[in-house]
Amino acid sequence: MDSGEYVVLYEDEVSFYLASTITRKWAKKGVQPIVKSGEYKKRVGYFGFVEPASGKLVTVEFKSSEHRTFIKAIETAVEVYGKDKKILIILDNVSSHHKAQKVIECNNLLQNVTFLYLPTYSPDLNPIERVWRITRKEQTHNRFFSCLSEIRETLNSYFRRFLVDNSKLKTLCTTDN
Numbered sequence: 001m002d003s004g005e006y007v008v009l010y011e012d013e014v015s016f017y018l019a020s021t022i023t024r025k026w027a028k029k030g031v032q033p034i035v036k037s038g039e040y041k042k043r044v045g046y047f048g049f050v051e052p053a054s055g056k057l058v059t060v061e062f063k064s065s066e067h068r069t070f071i072k073a074i075e076t077a078v079e080v081y082g083k084d085k086k087i088l089i090i091l092d093n094v095s096s097h098h099k100a101q102k103v104i105e106c107n108n109l110l111q112n113v114t115f116l117y118l119p120t121y122s123p124d125l126n127p128i129e130r131v132w133r134i135t136r137k138e139q140t141h142n143r144f145f146s147c148l149s150e151i152r153e154t155l156n157s158y159f160r161r162f163l164v165d166n167s168k169l170k171t172l173c174t175t176d177n
Helices: 067-082 093-104 128-140 148-160 167-174
Strands: 006-017 043-051 056-062 086-091 113-117
Touching: 006 067, 006 113, 006 128, 043 148, 056 067, 056 148, 067 086, 067 093, 067 167, 093 113, 128 148, 128 167
Parallel strands: 006 086, 086 113
Antiparallel strands: 006 043, 043 056
């Protein structure tokens, strides 16, 4: 397969919890900082598709990461890139991905999409993992969100910046960071 013919996208899912995540923080010696935190079980989840060649990021919010919602997310990514483009989606081996692929193939859906699976337990080979890491670092770590709509708006606003070609994610996804 000649990758020059394809738009290459790396896919992964992520959840951001309402509970605060704390990283390094300055505090007076001997004083334990008090940090507000939301409920741990409340979360907002996203499917993400990043194109390392351009840095372009497509995200689709989900309530459930089952195969049907994954298919809808793929359809959204295809709409963004155009149904006339051949798309290679590189993804991990989650069972819902394989189930979605079978449904897509059995129903002759998304004929312009090809799937390539990464080896099991190899998140370091998936550049979108770096996107999730930088998102947490810049948008959610050391912050208190009082409700899901607050964290959702913060993330959606951040992700919208990357719907176009950009050097930040292009650099992040094509170098060893």
